[in-house]
Amino acid sequence: MDKDQQKPNLPEPPPGPQPEAPDAFDLWLHSSLHKLYDGVAREPIPPELLALIASDRSRGQR
Amino acid sequence: MPNEFHDQLITLLPRLRVQALALTRNRAAAEDLVQDAVANALAAQDSFTPGTNFAAWMHRILRNRFISTLRKQRDTTDIEDLPAGAFAVGATHEDRLVLKELGRAVNKLPVDQREALFMVVLQGMSYEDVAAATGCAVGTAKSRVFRARRQLQAWLMGEEKPARTPETTRTDNRLLDESRAEA
Numbered sequence: 220m221d222k223d224q225q226k227p228n229l230p231e232p233p234p235g236p237q238p239e240a241p242d243a244f245d246l247w248l249h250s251s252l253h254k255l256y257d258g259v260a261r262e263p264i265p266p267e268l269l270a271l272i273a274s275d276r277s278r279g280q281r
Numbered sequence: 282m283p284n285e286f287h288d289q290l291i292t293l294l295p296r297l298r299v300q301a302l303a304l305t306r307n308r309a310a311a312e313d314l315v316q317d318a319v320a321n322a323l324a325a326q327d328s329f330t331p332g333t334n335f336a337a338w339m340h341r342i343l344r345n346r347f348i349s350t351l352r353k354q355r356d357t358t359d360i361e362d363l364p365a366g367a368f369a370v371g372a373t374h375e376d377r378l379v380l381k382e383l384g385r386a387v388n389k390l391p392v393d394q395r396e397a398l399f400m401v402v403l404q405g406m407s408y409e410d411v412a413a414a415t416g417c418a419v420g421t422a423k424s425r426v427f428r429a430r431r432q433l434q435a436w437l438m439g440e441e442k443p444a445r446t447p448e449t450t451r452t453d454n455r456l457l458d459e460s461r462a463e464a
Contacts, residue, residue: 244434251383252402255366259302260295268294268316275323276287 303399304347306361318343340414361388386436394429
């Protein structure tokens with residue numbers, strides 16, 4: 220009980236909004252979102268998309 | 282220099298594909314959205330100032346293209362895809378179940394919250410970048426991410442059930458209203 224009542228003598232935090240400390244759910248959420256969606260970013264870019272950019276690039280190099 | 286613009290665009294493509302999925306929740310629609318946004322960006326490349334935040338500029342184009350598509354669509358696309366990560370072979374059965382649940386919950390979020398959440402968590406964008414890309418105040422960007430996190434927590438912890446489609450449809454309509462107000 221005493222342990223719960225004892226508070227460490229910490230300095231006051233600076234005024235203004237405090238940055239959010241990530242809690243356990245936030246940490247899990249971040250990790251899981253990456254598991255879900257990082258694969259999308261790793262998939263090969265569709266060739267037609269690259270061709271679109273390449274075509275514009277070559278037009279610019281006239 | 283044109284080459285730098287094109288190089289930056291190619292480098293950003295993977296992130297744009299993820300963000301497009303955040304907006305559309307559908308793989309095919311996401312690919313179309315990216316294609317259209319890239320075409321728009323190429324047409325507007327002279328309006329980009331080299332040395333400024335290319336990612337925010339490009340995300341803005343992607344978003345505007347999505348809103349433009351919403352205006353033309355009479356029907357809401359009801360097909361919601363789960364990303365391939367929800368079916369990861371290496372994960373345990375329980376992990377896959379939880380990831381699928383998360384994927385479904387993410388798709389149920391209002392689009393502005395999902396968009397902001399993806400930008401911060403998956404794209405590593407700052408709140409200032411999110412605000413610049415979505416045309417809102419920094420405080421609004423923070424609020425959207427905070428609400429998205431808390432809503433997902435409430436759903437996944439069983440504290441409340443996700444709303445059905447009409448909620449997200451109302452949010453899509455709000456996105457349209459906001460874009461009209463900006464114009």
